[in-house]
Amino acid sequence: MxxxxxxxxxxxxxxxxxxxxxxxxxxxxxxxxxxxxxxxxxxxxxxxxxxxxxxxxxxxxxxxxxxxxxxxxxAPRVIAVAANPEVDALSIAAVGLDRRVRRRERIEMTELLSPERTAELIGERISSWRRDDLAGSVVASIGIAVPGLVRGSDGLVRDAPHLKWRDVALRELVQDATGLPAVVGNDAAMGVVAEHLFGAARGIDDVVYLNGGASGIGGGLIVQGIPVGGASGYSGEFGQNRPGIASPTDRRAADGVLEDEVSRARLLAALGRHNADEPELAELLRTSDAPDVLDEIARQRRILATALANAVNVLNPAVVVLGGFLAMLAEHDPSGLRQAVVSQTMPANGEDLEIRPAALAEDRLLIGAAEAAFAELLRDPSVIALR
The missing domain is CATH 1.10.10.10 (Winged helix-like DNA-binding domain superfamily/Winged helix DNA-binding domain)
Structure with a gap:
């Protein structure tokens, strides 16, 4: 019928x-x-x-x-608010349905964000923006990209270890603080969708994405054009894999996982810095000629190459996209990193492989969170009348 x-x-x-x-x-x-x-x-x-x-x-x-x-x-007046809580900052943006980032702020943190404070800050920024240059805008929803395990069925943050969040109903906290609908997901899972739709993996059906942030290394997968979340939404945790380290002198963390060895914090320590946003860190790494910095970059690249080769052998992607500090490691010698990866893969798996930096740069996670926030509106355009 x-x-x-x-x-x-x-x-x-x-x-x-x-x-x-x-x-x-x-x-x-x-x-x-x-x-x-x-x-x-x-x-x-x-x-x-x-x-x-x-x-x-x-x-x-x-x-x-x-x-x-x-x-x-x-319509540019229709926006999503996107947020990414991290151990050193809360990044928040207003992203238009026309794909323009209308507003972006990074709120530096001197102590770990609590879930309650995260919701409070999101509410404060929305209220402030509505009195300013986003007056008259309609917020479709709020998307939050969390560096941790997020249950796909209801958005419950099961474990964000670096933030020390466990079994947090963040969606409900944000909805109560703002009066707006919200969606919560893993940051890298949102990042791979953004890069697949608008960035380095646009038009590519088989993609491995690794995101390097202050909380470690997460990942996302696109298989035959479809984002893969796994049984409960926890797939892509490449940072928790045990890396193969050929030289004992390269190991820094006894029995450590990948994100213990390939680490933004270790790069900052080599630079003598406590914190830096992504553009600043990229510039510091690009311009430094200090032996300790160059040695640390080379060490992390060797370990990263093996981790990527393992992923390529298992998943056979057409493209590997690297975001955050991982893209910075790759940019020191892109062809050298690809050669190091391919030398450790089965020949057929590596022959057409491309390794690309995330094209959306520091906005990739926020654009991914906005895309999740727009999902209901894109399914049913009439819901905007209820906002």
């Missing part, structure tokens, strides 16, 4: 997703992409504009051949 209401909602969802991922796009492009006729596209676009999630703009005047088609774009 036909369900015209359900069919219309599905078509609205399809169009809004296309506009969000590809926009601005013309009505003609939407017609070609969906196979729907022009009058149906015009009707659906009208609904999206009326509901406030899309806008139509005049076509590019430089395109004078034929009858120009109006451009359809996601």
């Amino acid at each position: 036909n369900d015209p209401v359900g069919s219309r909602q599905a078509n609205l969802s399809r169009l809004l997703r296309l506009i969000h991922l590809e926009g601005p796009v013309s009505r003609a492009t939407l017609t070609a992409a969906t196979g729907l006729n022009r009058s149906t596209i015009a009707d659906l676009v009208g609904d999206l504009v009326t509901s406030g999630v899309a806008e139509e703009r005049a076509p590019d005047p430089s395109r004078r051949v034929g009858r120009p088609s109006p451009l359809v774009t996601a």
Whole structure:
């Protein structure tokens, strides 16, 4: 039995997703992409504009051949708030449905964030922004990227060891503090989605992503174009693997896991620094010629290469994407790192492998969190009327 209401909602969802991922796009492009006729596209676009999630703009005047088609774009007033609590800072951003990062702040921490303080700070920033340059914006939802195990079924933070959070109902805390819906997920799992949709792995169906942050190393997987979370949502914890270390002199942590050996904190210590944000750390590593720093970079690259080779042998990705300080390690000699990885893989697995830095740089986790926050709206564009 036909369900015209359900069919219309599905078509609205399809169009809004296309506009969000590809926009601005013309009505003609939407017609070609969906196979729907022009009058149906015009009707659906009208609904999206009326509901406030899309806008139509005049076509590019430089395109004078034929009858120009109006451009359809996601409404910039619709935003998601994205947050990433870490051991040294809370990063928070307003990301538009049009994919622009409208606002970004990094709040430095001198002590570990509690879940309650995290929710409080998110609420404070939203209230402040609404009085400032985001006045009139509509917040679709809040996405929080947590460096730890997050249960897929309900967003419960099972264990964020570096933050010392265990079995925390962070979603409920944030919703109570803000009055807005929220979604919570693992930071690297959100990061791989962002890089797959908009960054270094765009258009690639098999991807391994490793994220290096203040809390260690996490990972995310795309297999045949689909994000893989595992039975409970805990997949991708590459940082907890036991690394193969060829030389005993390279080992720093007795019986340590990968993130104990390949570590942002060890890089900072070699630089004589306590803290630095990602752009500053990247510049320090890029410009330092201190022997201790160069030796530490080389040591971590050797161990990282073996860890990546193990992942490549198991998962056979087309691309490995490295984020955070791992991208900085790779950038010292990209071809050298690839050669070190491939030399430890089965020949067929490594022959077409690419290793790329995260294209979204320091925004990758926040854009991933925003994407999770937009998910409900993209499934059902009518929900924005309830905000």
